[in-house]
Amino acid sequence: MTVTAFAALHHADTPLLLPNAWDHASVAALAAEGFEAIGTTSLGVAAAAGLPDGSAATRDLTLGLTLQLGQGPFLLSVDAEGGFSDDPDEVARxxxxxxxxxxxxxxxxxxxxxxxxxxAKIAAVKAAVPGLFVNARTDTYWLGDGAETMKRLEAYQQAGADCVFVPGLTDDKRIAALVKSLDVPLNILYSPSGPAFPHLxxxxxxxxxxxxYLYRRALGAALEGVADIRAGRPPRGPAPTYAEVQALSAP
Structure with a gap:
């Protein structure tokens, strides 16, 4: 599998549904379900290690996880927060x-x-590793009112982004308008309260x-399970067996 294959998934008949994992077992389980491409989640990687997300605290953890997973039978996209630095040259490194x-x-x-x-970070990355697919995320809807979205996305496109990502945007009309205004694919974050995958x-x-979402859902399932047990109820939902989880770590 190649970088070109990953880019091609953004131009297929069906949009790329990219699940995000946080450790070897979660990646292996998703790969076993047939996902051709898998991403990592910076929140999951950070929280699993007791570190804050978005604070550039997981650089080494992220690299270590990539070294562990990068040769798997799937395409791996890594959530690198803001590049773990404000120096574009360091982000490129x-x-x-x-x-x-x-x-x-x-x-x-x-x-x-x-x-x-x-x-500048995007441009530095594309200059250093031209084949690496850069998904440029703007937080205009998470940390603002969305007013600067198109202005920022235009700058990121011009810098060489291969795809742009607008988490927090769930309005149908605004999504459709963005799609028509962009020269690169649009990435949207799934929300249970937003448009369903087929509608997107x-x-x-x-x-x-x-x-x-999957990491938070897993935590939710764990809390739901222990609450059921404490209340004397059989836990709801499926759980892999010990042997099935062991098999995820098989060579």
Whole structure:
């Protein structure tokens, strides 16, 4: 599998549904379900290690996870927060390390900081690793009112982004309008309260990420299970057997 294959998934008949994992077992389980491409979730990686997300605290953990997973039978896209640095050259260095470890894509978020700085990071990554698929995220709907969205996305496109990501946007009309205004694929974050996957496809979205949802869902299932047991009820929902989980770590 190649970087070109990953880019092609953003232009297929069906949008790329990208589940996001946080460790070897979660990636292996998703790969066993037939997902051709899998992303990582920075929140899941950070929370599993007791570290805050979005604070550049998981650089080494992220690289280590990529080294562990990057040679698997799937395409791996890595959530690298804001590149773990405000220095574009250092972000490019991180991108080279991730690509060398087997990543075919990188997700870079602006955290609603300087659009110019984020564009410089994107440009530095594309100059250093031209084949690495850059998904440029803007947090205009998570940390703002969405007013700067198109202005930022235009800057990120011009800097070389292969795809742009607008988490928090769930309005049908705004999504459709963005699709028509962009030169690169649009990535939307799935929300249980937002448009369903088939409807996002109808709107022209080319990539739907699950972000931290699966990690949070797993925590929710654990709490629900222990609550059932404490209340004397059989736990609801399926659980893999010990042997099935062991098999995920088989060579």
């Amino acid at each position: 991180v991108a080279r390390e991730l690509a060398a470890a087997g990543a075919v894509g990188i997700n870079l978020e602006d955290g609603l900081g300087s659009a110019g700085l984020h564009a 496809a109808d709107l022209g979205v080319r990539r739907v990420s699950l972000g931290s």
